[in-house]
Amino acid sequence: MLKTYIFDEANKKWIEEPSSLLYHDLCALLDEDRNIIYVWNGPKSSQERLKVGCELLKKMVSNYPNNKFQISVLNKKVPDYVQFRLTKMLSKIKHDNRNEFEKFSKFITLRLYFVFSLSALIFPLFSLLKLSTSLAWRKTGYNYEVSSGLYNDWLLISLFFIILTILSFAFILTIGIIEIEYKIITYSIIGLVISSGIAIYLQQGIFLFLFQDGSTTSIFYIKQTDIHLFLFIIVIGIVIYELPNLVEFINFIKIYRKFIL
Helix, strand or coil, X not given: CEEEEEEECCCCEEEECCCCCCCCCEEEEEECCCCEEEXXXXXCCCHHHHHHHHHXXXXXXXXXXXXXXXXXXXXXXXXXXXXXXXXXXXXXXXXXXXXXXXXXXXHHHHHHHHHHHHHHHHHHHHHHHHHHHHHHCEEECCEEEEEHHHHHHHXXXXXXHHHHHHHHHHHHHHHHHHHCCHHHHHHHHHHHHHHHHHHHHHCCHHHCCCCCCCCCCCEEEEEHHHHHHHHHHHHHHHHHHHHHHHHHHHHHHHHHHHHHC
């Protein structure tokens, strides 16, 4: 019976994984009956990972002098029972047609993608939540009444979260380029363009709205319909890039959760 392990490069250890395998993995298959450890280096893995993983295996084997395990790196000739196990573990990827994520070749880029994708999803929502507080401003007839200080803070805090969103997408774009993942590159560019547009929009400050009669340097009166239209535009802009990125993020979690959680 074969026991299978995947090399965790970031933590320099082997983790038992009995069911699934990805093309960027380095996998060790332990045959206790034959005292052989077969090492499979996935097509998306690297020779450096293979070297480090094998060195760690040799150290582990040396701790058991009574069991003389042979380490065999699989090349073209693969025993049938080993090939069967590898095929079975890889079948889930082929069945689900998830090849778009097979290009993550490094644990560091995989985990950075997780962090910045989550950030790119959360920060726009914080910005929208802050902008939505305008609906709680004091109503005077058909207008909203707001002090100049509150108005400026309202825009600055919202702009701050949008800038964080832009930075997150910039990092995601860099990861996409490193991993040559075109879907990530496309979605991050869309996010960058729209987020930058929203940032420019918010930077208009006091020129963002047409203040109504009675406004002073300290008190602004803004039409309720103008605020509603403004929020509608922001929501549409955010939804355009949030939805596809959310779908990609969910798919990413389903496949790579064992490496990031």
